Amino acid sequence: ATPTALMVGTGLGAENGILIRQGKAVEILREIDTVILDKTGTITKGTPSVTDVVAHLEKEKLLKYAASAEKGSEHPIGEAIVNYAESEGIELYDATEFEAVTGKGVRARINGEEVLIGNQAFMKEADVDVSADFSEQVIALENEAKTTVLVSIEGAFAGILSVADPIKDDSAQAIAQFNEMGLEPIIITGDNERTAKAVAQQVGIDKVIAGVLPDQKSEEIKRLQQQGRKVAMIGDGINDAPALTQADIGIAIGTGTDVAIESGDIVLVKGELSSVVQAMKLSQATFRKIK
Ligand code: ADP
Numbered sequence: 001a002t003p004t005a006l007m008v009g010t011g012l013g014a015e016n017g018i019l020i021r022q023g024k025a026v027e028i029l030r031e032i033d034t035v036i037l038d039k040t041g042t043i044t045k046g047t048p049s050v051t052d053v054v055a056h057l058e059k060e061k062l063l064k065y066a067a068s069a070e071k072g073s074e075h076p077i078g079e080a081i082v083n084y085a086e087s088e089g090i091e092l093y094d095a096t097e098f099e100a101v102t103g104k105g106v107r108a109r110i111n112g113e114e115v116l117i118g119n120q121a122f123m124k125e126a127d128v129d130v131s132a133d134f135s136e137q138v139i140a141l142e143n144e145a146k147t148t149v150l151v152s153i154e155g156a157f158a159g160i161l162s163v164a165d166p167i168k169d170d171s172a173q174a175i176a177q178f179n180e181m182g183l184e185p186i187i188i189t190g191d192n193e194r195t196a197k198a199v200a201q202q203v204g205i206d207k208v209i210a211g212v213l214p215d216q217k218s219e220e221i222k223r224l225q226q227q228g229r230k231v232a233m234i235g236d237g238i239n240d241a242p243a244l245t246q247a248d249i250g251i252a253i254g255t256g257t258d259v260a261i262e263s264g265d266i267v268l269v270k271g272e273l274s275s276v277v278q279a280m281k282l283s284q285a286t287f288r289k290i291k
């Protein structure tokens with residue numbers, strides 16, 4: 001990196017809670033025209049909680065089976081469901097078999113019965129028949145920016161749980177500034193299109209790339225680069241690491257996973273998106289002057 005880049009980098013870090021891991025990132029920043037943002041943990045706080053339970057059988061049984069199946073899960077949705085069941089005073093079974101299917105859900109044997117919990121694609125693959133009534137409720141919940149997961153017990157549809165993840169306080173403002181600066185913000189997420197669009201609308205983003213399997217995020221970035229775009233990717237998760245590396249600039253959320261942080265050229269120490277705006281403005285100002 002040039003001395004100027006390093007100097008700017010140091011100044012930025014002190015003032016805005018930004019850690020520049022690659023000095024040249026400060027120079028490249030001003031060329032960026034597209035900002036891809038992971039949804040969960042980047043635009044939202046990454047701390048979902050259960051908001052709705054639509055039971056096709058006794059509510060307590062649905063929660064008991066769903067939470068018992070999720071107990072082995074490390075996914076925030078799984079944690080939200082376990083916390084909710086425990087707050088309702090429900091005692092959980094130990095799973096005898098547990099399998100997490102990345103980007104889709106979990107499968108476990110609970111009290112001798114096979115339980116699946118996950119998205120619609122996961123249910124479809126397992127040939128679980130979700131009635132039209134329930135599909136409509138799923139649509140309504142997703143339009144409220146909630147993520148829905150479906151539950152089946154022994155192959156029979158058992159109900160829906162939805163979780164909501166609060167949006168960070170400064171997300172909308174930071175995104176408004178990206179738009180103002182002529183940068184196109186795009187959400188990328190493994191979540192479904194409706195939920196992603198509802199979140200996008202709340203923060204002022206028009207474009208979403210939804211239903212992306214964890215190993216496909218970097219492919220999506222590559223596709224945009226092949227269209228001639230200069231891409232910054234902002235993310236926090238293990239799944240985001242390859243995309244952070246692929247992007248022209250990878251920006252990791254400082255409260256995120258170690259793998260993401262190690263893959264970032266820039267780290268947002270406090271996890272605030274508005275820091276990116278500051279960095280871009282400074283990069284533009286600095287490198288315009290010395291040209
Ligand atoms: P994200 O981009 O939000 O990290 P993931 O790729 O982790 O998305 O998951 C995509 C979708 O798969 C989730 O929105 C959810 O519908 C489903 N899913 C993943 N893990 C679980 C789980 N443990 N329990 C239920 N559903 C899950």
Ligand code: MG
Nearest residue numbers: 038040041237
């Ligand atoms: Mg995330």
